[in-house]
Amino acid sequence: MNNKSALVELNGVAKSFRSADGAPRKVLDDVNFSLAEGEIVALLGKSGSGKSTLLRIIAGLIPADAGKVTYRGQRIQGPASGITMVFQSFALFPWLTVQQNVALGLEAQGIAPEERAKRADAMLELIGLAGFGGALPRELSGGMRQRVGIARALVTDPDVLLMDEAFSALDVLTGETLRSDILDLWDSNRIPTKGLLVVSHNIEEAVMMADRIIILASDPGRIRNEITIGLERPRNVDSPEVRSLIDEV
Numbered sequence: 001m002n003n004k005s006a007l008v009e010l011n012g013v014a015k016s017f018r019s020a021d022g023a024p025r026k027v028l029d030d031v032n033f034s035l036a037e038g039e040i041v042a043l044l045g046k047s048g049s050g051k052s053t054l055l056r057i058i059a060g061l062i063p064a065d066a067g068k069v070t071y072r073g074q075r076i077q078g079p080a081s082g083i084t085m086v087f088q089s090f091a092l093f094p095w096l097t098v099q100q101n102v103a104l105g106l107e108a109q110g111i112a113p114e115e116r117a118k119r120a121d122a123m124l125e126l127i128g129l130a131g132f133g134g135a136l137p138r139e140l141s142g143g144m145r146q147r148v149g150i151a152r153a154l155v156t157d158p159d160v161l162l163m164d165e166a167f168s169a170l171d172v173l174t175g176e177t178l179r180s181d182i183l184d185l186w187d188s189n190r191i192p193t194k195g196l197l198v199v200s201h202n203i204e205e206a207v208m209m210a211d212r213i214i215i216l217a218s219d220p221g222r223i224r225n226e227i228t229i230g231l232e233r234p235r236n237v238d239s240p241e242v243r244s245l246i247d248e249v
C-alpha cells in the first residue's frame with residue numbers, strides 16, 4: 001500500500017512486552033492500516049487488546065519491535081511534530097493554570113511567551129473555556145479539564161490528533177457533549193487537523209464519530225475487521241442507520 005494521501009501508515013507492526021514471569025508476550029502482531037487525509041478512524045477493541053500501545057507507537061513514544069510506521073511517508077522514530085495525543089487521564093499539571101497548561105504545548109516550538117499565551121487563550125475560547133485561563137485544573141469539572149487537555153493538543157495545530165479513550169473518564173452526558181463539540185470543530189474546518197484517530201472501547205462513540213472503524217482483536221493482536229460508515233455527521237444516535245451499525249459492530 002503506497003497511498004499518497006496517507007497521513008499515517010502501519011505495515012506489519014508487532015510489539016511484545018515482558019510479562020511478570022519474564023516471558024515476552026505479543027500484544028500486537030502484524031498490524032496493518034492507514035489513516036488517510038480527511039479521515040476520522042475509530043480503533044475499537046477490548047481492554048488489553050493493545051489500543052494504547054498502538055497509539056503510543058504512532059505518537060513515537062515507544063518503538064515497534066517490527067514493521068514500518070510512517071507519517072506522511074517518513075518513518076516515525078520518535079515524537080513527530082504534527083502528531084499529538086490526548087490522554088484519558090487528561091494529564092494536566094495541577095500547579096499550572098489552565099492557560100499555562102495549554103501554552104505548554106507550544107513551548108517546544110520556541111514561540112515567545114506572550115504569543116503562547118495569546119494562542120492558548122484563542123484555543124480556550126474555541127473549545128468553550130473562554131475566561132477560564134487563570135483557573136487551576138482542580139477548580140474545573142472533569143469535562144472542562146478534558147477540554148483543557150484537548151486545547152493543549154490542538155494549540156499546536158496538529159496534522160494528526162490521537163485520542164486515547166478521551167471521553168471515557170467522563171460521565172455519559174459530559175462525554176457526549178464534548179464529543180459532539182469536537183466533531184463540530186472538525187466538520188466545520190475550524191481546526192486544521194487532517195486526521196483523527198480515536199481509540200475507544202465504546203461502539204456507539206465509534207459509530208457516531210468515525211468514517212471508518214477498525215477492530216483490534218486481543219488475540220493475536222491483529223486488525224480483525226474494518227467497517228466503513230457512510231453516514232453524514234452529525235448523526236442521530238437513535239436513527240435506524242446508526243442503531244443497525246451499532247448492532248453490526
Ligand code: ADP
Pocket residue numbers: 017018027045046047048049050051052053054
Ligand atoms: P488497551 O489500551 O487496549 O487496553 P494496552 O495497549 O494498554 O491495551 O495494553 C495491552 C497489553 O500490553 C496489556 O496486557 C498490558 O498489560 C500490556 N502492556 C502495555 N504496556 C506495557 C508495558 N509498558 N510493560 C508491560 N506490559 C505492558
Ligand code: MG
Pocket residue numbers: 051052053164165
Ligand atoms: Mg488503553
